[in-house]
Structures are given as C-alpha cells and as structure tokens.
Amino acid sequence: MTIQHHPSDELLTAFAAGTLDQGQHVAIATHLISCSHCRGWMHAMEHVGGSVLAGISPTAMSRDAFTRVETRLNEPAQATKPAVISVSAPLDDVAGLPAFVRHYPAGPWKWIAPRVHLRPIRLPHANTTRIFLLKSGPGTKMLEHTHTGIEMTCVLSGSFAHEGGHFGPGDFDFGDETTDHQVLVDPGEDCICLVAMQGDLRLNGLIGRLVQPFVRM
Amino acid sequence: MPDESQRATDATKWAGLIEAVAKRQDRAAFSTLFEHFAPRVKTFIRRSGASEASADELAQETLLAVWRKAALFDPLSAGASSWIFTIARNLRIDALRREQRGSVHDTSDVDAEFQVDESPQPDSMLASAQSETRVRAALAELSEEQMRVVELSFYEEKAHGEIAQILQIPLGTVKSRLRLAMNRLRNLLGELS
Numbered sequence: 001m002t003i004q005h006h007p008s009d010e011l012l013t014a015f016a017a018g019t020l021d022q023g024q025h026v027a028i029a030t031h032l033i034s035c036s037h038c039r040g041w042m043h044a045m046e047h048v049g050g051s052v053l054a055g056i057s058p059t060a061m062s063r064d065a066f067t068r069v070e071t072r073l074n075e076p077a078q079a080t081k082p083a084v085i086s087v088s089a090p091l092d093d094v095a096g097l098p099a100f101v102r103h104y105p106a107g108p109w110k111w112i113a114p115r116v117h118l119r120p121i122r123l124p125h126a127n128t129t130r131i132f133l134l135k136s137g138p139g140t141k142m143l144e145h146t147h148t149g150i151e152m153t154c155v156l157s158g159s160f161a162h163e164g165g166h167f168g169p170g171d172f173d174f175g176d177e178t179t180d181h182q183v184l185v186d187p188g189e190d191c192i193c194l195v196a197m198q199g200d201l202r203l204n205g206l207i208g209r210l211v212q213p214f215v216r217m
Numbered sequence: 218m219p220d221e222s223q224r225a226t227d228a229t230k231w232a233g234l235i236e237a238v239a240k241r242q243d244r245a246a247f248s249t250l251f252e253h254f255a256p257r258v259k260t261f262i263r264r265s266g267a268s269e270a271s272a273d274e275l276a277q278e279t280l281l282a283v284w285r286k287a288a289l290f291d292p293l294s295a296g297a298s299s300w301i302f303t304i305a306r307n308l309r310i311d312a313l314r315r316e317q318r319g320s321v322h323d324t325s326d327v328d329a330e331f332q333v334d335e336s337p338q339p340d341s342m343l344a345s346a347q348s349e350t351r352v353r354a355a356l357a358e359l360s361e362e363q364m365r366v367v368e369l370s371f372y373e374e375k376a377h378g379e380i381a382q383i384l385q386i387p388l389g390t391v392k393s394r395l396r397l398a399m400n401r402l403r404n405l406l407g408e409l410s
Contacts, residue, residue, distance in 0.1 A: 050299025
C-alpha cells in the first residue's frame with residue numbers, strides 16, 4: 001500500500017537537525033523506515049545542515065585544543081556500544097518499529113477502553129513526550145478526543161479513518177490542540193499504532209468523562 | 218560567502234583529507250581538517266545554547282570522532298561538511314542528555330537513533346550523492362532572509378526565541394517564514410528520491 005500521509009517538511013528538517021525531543025524523534029523514525037520518499041528529504045536536510053556548518057563563521061578554539069585532541073589520537077576508541085542496548089528486545093514482536101526502538105523497555109498491554117489496549121514504551125531519557133503502542137479492535141469507534149499538546153501517530157498495522165483521511169501502514173498522522181477527531185478503525189484486523197504524545201488526552205462526551213479517570217495516560 | 222564552484226572544490230578537498238586520515242592515519246591531513254572544522258563546529262554548538270567551554274569541548278570530541286570514524290566516511294552518500302555535521306549533531310544530543318537529571322542511562326547510542334535506512338532502495342545512494350550538489354545549488358537560490366530561517370531550524374528550539382528577537386520578528390513569523398522557505402526548497406530540489 002502506498003503511503004499517503006507524511007510528516008511536514010519542517011518536522012523532517014527538525015529530525016535531521018536533531019532538535020526533536022526523543023519521543024517525537026521515535027515517531028518520525030518509525031515513519032522514515034517505511035518511507036523512502038521522506039528519507040530522501042531528511043537526508044537532503046542533513047546536507048543543508050552540512051551547508052549551514054560550512055558557511056558558519058568560525059569561533060577560535062581554546063589554545064591547547066588541538067594538542068589535547070592530538071594526544072588522544074592513539075587511544076583506542078572506547079566501545080561505542082552502550083549499556084542502553086540490552087540483549088533483550090521486548091518489542092521484537094511488533095512489526096514496523098525501528099531497530100533501536102525494539103530494545104526499549106516496554107510494559108504489557110493494558111485495557112483502557114472497550115477493544116482498545118495500550119502498551120507503554122519507556123524512553124531511556126527524561127522526556128516531555130510519552131510513547132506507547134495503541135491497539136484498537138476492528139470496527140472500533142474511538143472515543144472523541146482532543147489533545148492538550150502535540151500528538152504523532154504512526155500506523156504499524158491495520159488502518160483507520162477520520163475527517164483527515166484514511167490511514168494505513170506507514171502513514172503518519174499529526175494532531176495538536178486544534179485537532180478534534182472521530183476515529184473509526186477499519187473492519188478486518190486490529191489497528192496497531194505507535195503514538196508519541198505531549199500533554200494529556202481529553203476524552204469528550206459522557207462515556208469519555210466516565211472512562212477518563214481510568215485511562216491515566 | 219564563497220561562490221558555488223569554490224564550494225564544490227572545497228568539498229572535494231575536505232573529502233580527500235578525510236580519506237587520507239582513513240587510509241594512512243595522515244596527521245597532517247587531520248590537522249588541516251581540525252583547523253578548518255573545529256572552529257565552525259564550535260560556533261554551531263555555541264548557537265545551540267552551549268557554553269563557551271562545553272562548545273570547545275564538543276568541537277574537540279567531534280574532530281576526534283572524525284579521526285576515529287574516518288573509515289566510515291562515504292563520499293558517495295554525504296559530503297565532508299554534511300558528515301561532520303551529523304557527528305556534531307549526535308554528540309550535541311548526547312551531551313544534552315548527559316546534562317539532564319533523571320536519565321535512566323548515562324550513555325546512549327545516538328548514532329543508532331538516526332539509522333533509518335533499514336531497507337535502502339537500490340538507487341538511494343546515487344540519488345543522495347546527486348542531491349548534495351543540488352541542495353547546495355538550491356540553497357544558493359534562497360533569499361538571505363529565507364536562508365536565515367532555514368539555518369534557524371538547525372539550532373535547538375530554545376534558541377529560536379532568541380533569534381526571533383535578533384531578527385525582530387515574532388516567533389510565529391519565524392515559523393511561517395520557515396514554512397515558505399521549505400516550500401521554496403522543495404520546489405527547487407524537485408522530487409528527490
């Protein structure tokens with residue numbers, strides 16, 4: 001299936017610039033591994049970064065800077081494989097995630113609403129954005145919700161639709177305070193998404209208000 | 218700013234020096250690279266909000282990584298400046314995380330977090346080699362103001378407000394100008410991949 005929905009050019013540029021927080025970085029990386037089109041743009045933006053660096057005015061280095069580096073040239077490079085990559089890969093059973101994410105610690109699936117389950121993924125660094133997997137049963141009509149911050153959604157399997165279009169594997173959906181979507185999961189199979197969410201999710205309507213205290217996201 | 222052909226010649230020169238480091242551990246070549254790139258990396262890190270001392274240190278670390286990773290440099294996929302930019306970017310992220318309290322781990326593998334070419338298309342390498350030259354040409358077409366906002370997006374978010382002050386325009390205007398500049402770039406570059 002062709003990918004229809006992509007992150008904005010600015011988001012891909014922020015990814016290439018390395019200025020996204022880690023949760024959002026994971027969401028964009030998840031889209032990138034399945035979208036060669038956006039990879040092309042992202043790499044072009046790394047070239048822009050190179051051009052920015054090439055055109056920047058120099059700042060004098062400290063006097064002994066070169067000597068200090070020179071004395072370290074013969075040192076063997078420290079192993080760059082850090083402790084963060086553990087042997088276990090708790091998310092290996094989830095298709096469509098970038099390799100580095102599959103090693104992140106993940107909790108079990110937990111029920112949050114009828115036919116909707118959430119599996120938290122723990123980011124290795126303090127972060128303002130949370131990431132989790134969201135699994136919705138076929139035909140589920142998601143509770144109406146609004147966001148208090150930015151939400152990025154990557155479809156890993158299955159599909160859903162809302163006013164903004166139809167979203168299948170590889171598609172990327174962006175929501176913020178102004179987004180108020182009624183999501184309907186397609187029939188046939190579970191829809192599993194990776195979600196990066198800033199702020200809280202606000203459920204609308206009576207059922208939403210009843211469920212809200214139990215969601216704790 | 219040097220003209221386009223000068224930039225292209227420089228790019229070939231720097232790539233040659235990195236290859237000399239990779240093949241012969243050529244210290245003279247490294248010294249030339251250090252002299253040129255370390256002060257630029259330092260400015261780049263400074264503008265992201267780092268202190269004088271830590272920018273100096275990160276510039277040293279970046280050039281040390283250039284020495285150690287020279288064999289990984291692939292002139293077909295990236296030019297010298299772009300490659301050194303990615304090294305500096307990753308070290309800056311790593312340094313910011315080390316400063317944070319509450320991190321679960323004190324080391325991280327930022328490089329792995331940028332490995333998104335898990336199933337590269339057969340022609341993507343060739344395309345990126347061409348695109349580097351095209352990117353340089355496209356950037357040369359941007360207005361000075363557009364180039365400045367593009368440049369902005371390569372610094373940390375927290376610096377955006379400051380630079381909005383420098384440019385004396387609201388933060389929202391920085392964002393809308395960036396949007397326009399990106400549209401222009403995309404038109405100039407055409408379809409990339």
